[in-house]
Amino acid sequence: MASDFYQVLGVPRTADQDEIQRAYRSLARKYHPDVNKDPSAEDRFKEINEAFSVLSDPDQRAKYDRFGEDFRKVPDDWEERVGADVGAGGGFRRGGDGPRVRYAGSGFGGEGVDIEDLFGSFFGGAGRMRTPGADQEAELPLTVEEAYRGGRRSVTLAGPSGQRSYDVDVPPGVIDGQRIRLAGEGGRGSGDAPAGDLYLRVRIQPHPQFRLEGRDVHVQLPVTPWEAALGATVPVSTPSGATAKVNVPEGSSSGRRLRLRGEGMPNPRGKNGDLYAEIRIMAPPRLTDRERELFEELAAVSSFDPRRTR
Template structure:
């Protein structure tokens, strides 16, 4: 059995109170992804061994109880408790790999594929091994390569979208560099897709073997930086440039949104940094309320004032008692 320093629950990605079915589902999902005959990434075989080891222990009520009690020292505790069972051999009796419990899962200890070396009929050979292949990979027995029907591995790739494309969605043609060279896909982008959201392309992943189905391709969305919009979740923030007199007197101001132009009511006496909310004008949400758009006030002054503008600003400076450095209090 491979030695793992990681917590078995962490390896399978389940909580410590997970039920048997949840543990089995987690194992099947991870095994499909990391099986060394489906996944050629460096380290896939070691990852698969670790996953299988964790499942071996947590799928058996007796060994799981020992692991929950003793942690990484569960095998030593079992050896102390089961001196009598040692006479039956290292894998006999009620031990973690014996034939007396439920179905067992094989841990590949050498080579890139499944094998039966060294375990015998009381361990992982015979019906238990056949049952594993049929139950895990949906097969009906072994094929000529010894594995039966096995689905292809799921794949993952990133795609970059502009904020406007994420807002509107629609059909897009994308090209990805794969191990077999560039490949194009027709993708339906959901309207309102967010950064980090995954889009599933069924059957576009790794090729199955023995007549097994192909895996899926998951496209992870990344939103490209935008010169105008700042996106957080489904909410969008945009700068709202206004003149000093609009900020002071209030105005109806046009604002650009990912869905097109809109107008926002600027209250009198607005300072830079004030955020005005346009409910529902952020990214749409097919399963709930849309995000909001926040227009952030940014007061702008004429870069090159005309003589008349200079005169007006000068007169305002002479007559106004407002001092922004004392937080809007009047001059004394």
Template sequence: MAARRDFYDALGVPRSASRDEIQRAYRKLARQYHPDMNKDPAAEERFKEISEAYDVLSDPETRRRYDQFGPDFRQVPPDVDPQAWAARGRAGAGARAGAGARRGGGRGAGPDVWFETGPGDNVDLDDLLGGIFGGRGRRSWGPVAGADQEAELPLTVDEAYRGGRRRISLDGRDIDVTIPAGVADGQRIRLAGQGGQGTDGAAPGDLYLVVRLAPHPRYRVDGRDITVDLPLAPWEAALGASVAIDTPGGEAKVKVPAGTSSGRRLRLRGRGLPHPRGKPGDLYAEARIIVPATPTEEERRLFEQLAAVSTFDPRRQR
């Protein structure tokens, strides 16, 4: 039989780990390797290993005995001095190895292993493990909290801006979700107790919905800032104007300074996505100068007149 892995090493914690650190390490590994969540054939054995390690190290008394006597702690009588036990183990190592060799080929693929506990008293390790794992090599691992789950929640920019209620279907369940106003792309919405089910009455995990904003025909979102195109007539851009635009929060007025060129960004403070606990984003109106595709005769005449008198050369502007 292969040597049993050190329990601290099995949980990935140092020997000085606190009880909380041991519990956090166990919960993380249990969710990763629980047979209900991980179908890898090796996951069940790993789950058994970390569960046994947690059973021992989470209890102060059994942890103390494990620290004193190592993997043999279950065979050691309560009143044995740790130093005397260690000395005895060194002295009896050869005898135990010989006893194990004499019983080779008994009931398994390799020799049975024996531990000497007193004059003439031998304990079969298979019998010890039978008490832990049961007749078929399995045991009840006690309550294990449900695993947290994660899923994507697609939203439009308008839904993210206003928030509201949404019913989603996940794993055959219908779940009502409250969407906070101003939720941003990549933000997670936590639904307590809606994740994986726990075992033996343990609490279920949580469900985390990751917000994904769908592309919008008008709005471009960067964090909580929103950019929208602002179409302008040539004379509005040249002379300045007050222009109405649509925003996720409703209509807003943009003051266009005289001499505005395409690409200029005009900021409307606080008109981006709201922030439930902080500063809202801004809305940027990006100027786009649009000329008539088919100007009337009067428009053409005025443009020609402007071209004749103007000294403006856009290709020399910096």
């Protein structure tokens, strides 16, 4: 279980069914894939539905509150099986006079007893279930360029049984926080039950040139004082590795943003992001005699004062 169901819905553990219903409706509207085009919204929507399906069912919620993340391993009739043998303080007795074993769910505190041991030992193996493996999650660091291009990538992850390598198909235009699912690569199931899935959560690394906001890409655009004053067409780098052309309007100042539509991160499900080039006026670090002469002449004839209040 990736996270606590109460946290997923943003409600306290004491929430009643009305509170849970209201929280679900609000979040479902916000993250429904038909409304929210962010690729990570679909995974968030699935988490919300899973949390609601458990917490809105009194029986499932009772199991979840008692056993935490192990609740799926517990038989539906667990209360009937152990109800007659529950001793004072929440312990279980085996065979009336047998040794007393206290159980507190592994998800929410207490000493804890393995679920399979609990129901397997107490009922002669009848409680053992064909339990699917748990889903697992790991981070997948990518550069901006790798996220833009996508493609096949080899990933090595450390686990309890050692390192494992995976060949991952990264879709073009993945964004930070998006999850990539590797079916059947999660935790092993009990018996012949299927394994869980492995989710790789994309983490885009800081870049010296590009800054991402969703699918929009921001980049600084150095220009000369004369390009800013007179206007010019100048090259700008893009995450694709190609160079685009941007028109700097006459009289541009530092901080002005120029938008190149569709030059941001690609989007397989809709329109691409945009690229925003922010003008940064750069002065020559050293002047030739002729450059100095021209700048001094400009200073003598110009009435422009950038510090004057308009």
